[in-house]
Amino acid sequence: MVEFAVTIIGSGSAVPMYGRHPSAQVVQHGESFFLIDCGEGTQLLLRDAGIKPFRIQVILISHLHGDHVFGLPGLLSTYSHLGRSEPLVIYGPKGIQDFLNSIMQHSELKIRYPLEIVELETTGVKKIFETTDLEVSTFPLKHRIKCQGYLFREKKERVRFNKQTLTDLNLSPDQIKSALQGEDIFLKGELISHEDIFLPPLAPLSYAYCSDTAYSPSLSTWLKSVTVLYHEATFLNDLEDLARETGHSTAREAAQIASDAGAGCLMLGHYSSRYKTLDDLLAEAKTTFSNTILSVEGKQFKLRELKEVS
């Protein structure tokens, strides 16, 4: 089965504290690896999390604040030094090309592999690329500077065989292939129903990344029924004013978006360094949206499992 999972590299905000690192996470869908944001230290933390940096084919940057992007030059440089030859595409807000050009020029960073940088600017949800099974879109977040969220949606239901029937009927690989293509299967002259061969399919999964953003009700429309919503929760609700001033959200606001969107699961992140422990953030969100979890450094979350937590 194609694995759809997210591994948290950094769950912190501007200041790395209490073992929390600046924003970065890896979305894996089958053989596709996408890095979202790239705070300082990401290249090392990827290895710590068991992800080979070379597996990443696409990097999606939300915005150019340092805690989301200061690890990018180092990662791009390491790719060159270690002889990467596979193409890399970076998506990010307008300005990312200039940001990288300036660093490359001053630091003599030479890119020795095909690198494409795509600048995004959208008013609503816009598809940016797709793989065979997955569609990746972007949408604007409400932050102090241009900031993009990202949405990963599986295109199709996931087919499931009824393993017991397959064993009992002893179907050949060719017959299974035919069944997958929707053809009728006959065994000893008898038609085998597709219901016998297949279990009900699993619904497509989806994952949305919203960091950094102030409370933005449009998100719940754009991310309707998302399986797992990663939404920043920089502050507790008693700092609602500070959240508004700085373009961030409280845990309660994150939960409100998850609730309005009908998300399957809410994952919090981008915690302010003022919070040594995160229990209060979790508790606050849970009062509005019960299936809330905390993002944690180095942990891999399988989307299918998160959906079923409650």
Next chain:
Amino acid sequence: MVEFAVTIIGSGSAVPMYGRHPSAQVVQHGESFFLIDCGEGTQLLLRDAGIKPFRIQVILISHLHGDHVFGLPGLLSTYSHLGRSEPLVIYGPKGIQDFLNSIMQHSELKIRYPLEIVELETTGVKKIFETTDLEVSTFPLKHRIKCQGYLFREKKERVRFNKQTLTDLNLSPDQIKSALQGEDIFLKGELISHEDIFLPPLAPLSYAYCSDTAYSPSLSTWLKSVTVLYHEATFLNDLEDLARETGHSTAREAAQIASDAGAGCLMLGHYSSRYKTLDDLLAEAKTTFSNTILSVEGKQFKLRELKEVS
């Protein structure tokens, strides 16, 4: 006694491997803390090494290659977020102001403490600042881009009391103060000789940082009799040609500089990621200069002790 020590934060080169990090080290002289170079991750690694980032008053950058400078924006940002108010001075090669300006502009990095950036360009050794007890100079290295080395020299011999005599004679604090000021001390009408009160003074210590650089014989003239020479040794001698091409040194060349300078101790660093272990680099240097040691992440080296190793 004023402590004069260096703590290694990163001993590696372009690619962080085998637990080695990009270049950074802290020179401590009494209450003065100087950070030399600031590779990615330095702000976190400082804490791991037991050095509070706020203690650093001056940052000295050798050059703008990423493995010496990609941790600087994050450290400057963290200082702002954590409310630093003490002034910070950064010395570095021409271009460092532009490099930082561009990053600050793109990432909205706001510096909320007095920050002075001084661009250096020298043809020989030039004093850049001093404290009560220490003089700090810069000199050019021979690299692919503008690159500065740094030299820290204690200004004075270090006075040592003869503790036994002080106890036997039972001198008052005022008498000790007078002795320190060179005045004659009388005890029961009898002149006490300074030789009785003081042991022979300790010679001033010095430390030089040379990374990154190709073999550059001028260094041995500029750094004559330096107590501890940190000199890059990116490659073994069988890669001499690659060292020359890339503006780096071999372990043998580093040892030749130490030998010609009459250094007390040679510390190697900036190891290529092709070397999993460093024994061969150490052995190669030792054939030319026996008092050679390896820089190691997180380790503090006291200069006085290194001088006495042989």
